[in-house]
Amino acid sequence: MPALFGDFLAAASEHIDAAVCFYGDLPGGAAREVIGELDRLVAAMARYVGAFTPVPADPAGAHLDVRARAEADAGQALREAAASLRADAERLGGTSGDPVFPAARHLAAAADALTAGHDLLQTHFSPARDGSRNGRSRWARVITSEPVTAALLSELAVRARQLAPWAARLPLSGAAGAGLPGSARLAVSAACRWLQVADTAARPDGTGYPPAIAAGKLLHAIPANTAPARHRPRGGEPMAPLCAGAITTAERLRYLAPAHADRTHPAAAPTAAGWQRTAHGAAITGHNCELVLRLLADRASSLGINPAIPAALRHAADATSAAWAAWRTAARAFDTITTGKDAALTRVAAEIGDLAIWAGRLAHTDPAWTPTRGAAPGLRAPADLAFTPADIPTVLAAVHHATDALAAVASADRETIRDAAASGRLFIPTRLLPAGDDIPYPYAPAPGRHVDTLLATYDNVITSTTSAAKILDDLAAAINAPSSLLTSIRAAGRQPAPHLAHRHGSTAPPPLANHSQLGQVERALRTLGITEPGMLARATTIDDAAAELIAEGRAKTRRRDAADPARRRASRDGPEPRHAARLAAKDSPHTPMAAIPRTIPEDNTPRSESPRTLPAVMPGKR
Amino acid sequence: MNSLDDIAARLRACGDLAATLAVSFDGFEAIRSAARACEDLDPGLLPAFMLAAGAAVEGRNTVAAAPSLPRAHGGRPGVPEPSADVGEAADGLAALAGLLAGRLSAAAAQAAAPGDRDACAVAVGAAVQIGRLLTWSSDASAVR
Numbered sequence: 001m002p003a004l005f006g007d008f009l010a011a012a013s014e015h016i017d018a019a020v021c022f023y024g025d026l027p028g029g030a031a032r033e034v035i036g037e038l039d040r041l042v043a044a045m046a047r048y049v050g051a052f053t054p055v056p057a058d059p060a061g062a063h064l065d066v067r068a069r070a071e072a073d074a075g076q077a078l079r080e081a082a083a084s085l086r087a088d089a090e091r092l093g094g095t096s097g098d099p100v101f102p103a104a105r106h107l108a109a110a111a112d113a114l115t116a117g118h119d120l121l122q123t124h125f126s127p128a129r130d131g132s133r134n135g136r137s138r139w140a141r142v143i144t145s146e147p148v149t150a151a152l153l154s155e156l157a158v159r160a161r162q163l164a165p166w167a168a169r170l171p172l173s174g175a176a177g178a179g180l181p182g183s184a185r186l187a188v189s190a191a192c193r194w195l196q197v198a199d200t201a202a203r204p205d206g207t208g209y210p211p212a213i214a215a216g217k218l219l220h221a222i223p224a225n226t227a228p229a230r231h232r233p234r235g236g237e238p239m240a241p242l243c244a245g246a247i248t249t250a251e252r253l254r255y256l257a258p259a260h261a262d263r264t265h266p267a268a269a270p271t272a273a274g275w276q277r278t279a280h281g282a283a284i285t286g287h288n289c290e291l292v293l294r295l296l297a298d299r300a301s302s303l304g305i306n307p308a309i310p311a312a313l314r315h316a317a318d319a320t321s322a323a324w325a326a327w328r329t330a331a332r333a334f335d336t337i338t339t340g341k342d343a344a345l346t347r348v349a350a351e352i353g354d355l356a357i358w359a360g361r362l363a364h365t366d367p368a369w370t371p372t373r374g375a376a377p378g379l380r381a382p383a384d385l386a387f388t389p390a391d392i393p394t395v396l397a398a399v400h401h402a403t404d405a406l407a408a409v410a411s412a413d414r415e416t417i418r419d420a421a422a423s424g425r426l427f428i429p430t431r432l433l434p435a436g437d438d439i440p441y442p443y444a445p446a447p448g449r450h451v452d453t454l455l456a457t458y459d460n461v462i463t464s465t466t467s468a469a470k471i472l473d474d475l476a477a478a479i480n481a482p483s484s485l486l487t488s489i490r491a492a493g494r495q496p497a498p499h500l501a502h503r504h505g506s507t508a509p510p511p512l513a514n515h516s517q518l519g520q521v522e523r524a525l526r527t528l529g530i531t532e533p534g535m536l537a538r539a540t541t542i543d544d545a546a547a548e549l550i551a552e553g554r555a556k557t558r559r560r561d562a563a564d565p566a567r568r569r570a571s572r573d574g575p576e577p578r579h580a581a582r583l584a585a586k587d588s589p590h591t592p593m594a595a596i597p598r599t600i601p602e603d604n605t606p607r608s609e610s611p612r613t614l615p616a617v618m619p620g621k622r
Numbered sequence: 623m624n625s626l627d628d629i630a631a632r633l634r635a636c637g638d639l640a641a642t643l644a645v646s647f648d649g650f651e652a653i654r655s656a657a658r659a660c661e662d663l664d665p666g667l668l669p670a671f672m673l674a675a676g677a678a679v680e681g682r683n684t685v686a687a688a689p690s691l692p693r694a695h696g697g698r699p700g701v702p703e704p705s706a707d708v709g710e711a712a713d714g715l716a717a718l719a720g721l722l723a724g725r726l727s728a729a730a731a732q733a734a735a736p737g738d739r740d741a742c743a744v745a746v747g748a749a750v751q752i753g754r755l756l757t758w759s760s761d762a763s764a765v766r
Contacts, residue, residue: 272683273680276676276679280673284668335675356669371672372755373712373755377666440693
């Protein structure tokens with residue numbers, strides 16, 4: 001199961017709650033730690049704002065709507081707060097390694113969690129040549145949708161509301177307050193004011209009302225854009241693991257489907273063998289889903305549930321039946337059309353059989369059911385599928401996810417087929433041509449009418465499968481199935497593909513009056529007379545990244561020194577040279593930003609599998 | 623009209639690689655056609671027949687790319703008459719697939735050109751897959 005954004009939000013929230021519980025005086029050194037970690041935390045919050053909101057058409061602001069203005073104000077406020085705290089932390093001399101004081105440790109953990117969450121969201125975007133970012137998953141549209149953006153700002157505002165009054169007390173508390181320089185007090189006060197501004201600005205329309213609960217749920221449910229590990233059926237799984245297996249496999253296929261259409265990866269060139277394998281797998285999956293839906297309808301009737309529910313389940317079964325029939329027609333089209341000797345399979349084609357088996361084992365009594373003649377054909381009793389009314393939404397969710405994944409696969413396959421047709425890669429074996437056609441090649445170009453029919457067939461697959469998925473959307477919402485989230489995702493998918501500014505997405509740099517608060521790169525640009533917002537925003541990004549990396553490096557060095565007396569002595573003699581520019585370069589706009597945090601599992605599996613490659617030249621003269 | 627029995631007899635009579643490849647092409651095509659015709663006869667066997675047809679297409683297209691396959695002058699292979707009993711039909715297709723696997727294995731052993739050897743080997747895999755799908759003693763690996 002991929003990490004969810006909500007996991008990181010919850011962790012950050014927990015640590016902020018713990019940090020602001022501290023009301024005592026700050027002992028010597030603690031103030032420095034707290035200010036330093038508060039700086040990191042607010043900087044992490046600042047990175048969110050603007051990073052995931054589409055670039056406004058009029059960045060100058062004259063025509064910005066209330067939402068865009070609130071986002072811009074909140075972002076600027078948080079950046080101001082971070083800049084203020086940064087200057088303050090630098091004046092205090094920075095921290096000496098990992099924080100020791102409990103409140104500072106909680107702030108550090110909260111900053112780490114928010115940074116990881118930010119990186120998780122970034123996995124849904126890929127960099128464009130101009131440094132901007134394009135969505136690379138269907139969650140990208142969810143992330144940039146108005147309700148979810150409002151929910152994100154609301155979450156940040158809640159944290160700001162907690163931190164601001166607490167931080168305001170820091171310089172005034174006892175001995176520690178006395179130990180802070182006056183400039184630090186002013187900076188912290190300024191930061192607190194900006195946090196309060198951020199809180200106010202983050203409220204949509206200034207009403208103070210929180211965004212829709214559904215948007216909040218969506219925000220928390222955003223996964224890392226990585227494929228779940230392959231989950232093969234083992235046999236004998238009870239009902240709940242069967243449903244979970246189907247859902248995990250569906251999520252994996254949904255993730256793999258766009259990569260399936262990756263035209264930049266030569267090894268991923270789809271083949272007719274793969275399309276047919278996929279279409280067969282989808283047809284068998286759909287056939288089993290239809291059986292499950294009819295069993296659920298029978299069970300809902302026998303349980304005396306609202307008659308509208310069994311009727312809706314039968315309606316969904318009919319739609320699913322039409323969908324799998326369309327898939328079967330698509331599969332049959334490849335009885336004649338081929339891409340030649342290469343029979344390599346994409347990962348979707350290689351793994352869709354898993355989904356067919358999960359769905360088959362939901363429908364059939366045989367715990368080791370496979371789509372073979374050897375499998376016992378008996379269907380489950382309806383009560384075996386859903387013993388209580390509460391079981392119906394769980395089983396429906398599995399069918400819903402499976403159908404939704406097939407819709408995504410259908411769209412991806414149609415695109416790759418269209419590409420193959422456009423590049424003249426569709427053929428038919430000459431031995432299947434009518435008598436009298438003497439063609440000295442093993443394959444001949446597929447006639448145009450065959451290609452047109454094939455594409456029309458896939459149009460029908462997409463229409464029917466998407467229609468079934470939408471019917472299941474409504475049904476899932478009606479019975480509050482766990483998969484009802486898919487409805488919101490599909491709704492967000494109707495929005496235009498997002499195009500975001502680079503990283504911070506700041507269209508206007510914060511109007512910092514004092515150059516001493518600027519990072520080295522931004523200061524250098526301003527010294528050169530650069531005022532272009534995009535360049536300054538990039539400079540800020542580099543400076544922030546450099547500062548974070550240096551802080552991490554310092555902490556690591558000190559941890560290492562602590563474990564090695566010789567190093568500790570050397571460290572006392574003089575600090576290790578810093579290479580800020582080199583560190584910053586790692587996060588420059590020219591570097592791909594798929595910086596996945598350590599908390600997100602890496603996906604090292606290949607983009608395609610080539611279980612077999614057929615010999616012979618194609619189309620070669622014999 | 624090519625019956626499965628006719629194709630089996632032709633396969634047994636093949637004396638060289640080229641003939642084996644040519645009859646194998648017809649054999650896979652006959653299995654494909656028959657499996658498609660059987661798909662709707664028994665809902666419980668729908669998946670098995672669908673996948674068997676897909677495996678037959680893979681086997682047929684593999685043979686089509688073999689360098690030693692003689693040129694054909696067009697004309698689709700005949701379509702076998704569907705069996706009245708779906709179980710008998712499955713048995714017949716599985717038997718022909720088994721014969722194809724055996725003959726193509728032998729052909730692979732005698733083929734001189736790597737392209738022919740590879741084509742025969744892959745086609746053997748497709749034939750074995752069809753057998754697994756359509757016989758009672760199937761195992762789950764048939765669909766992986």
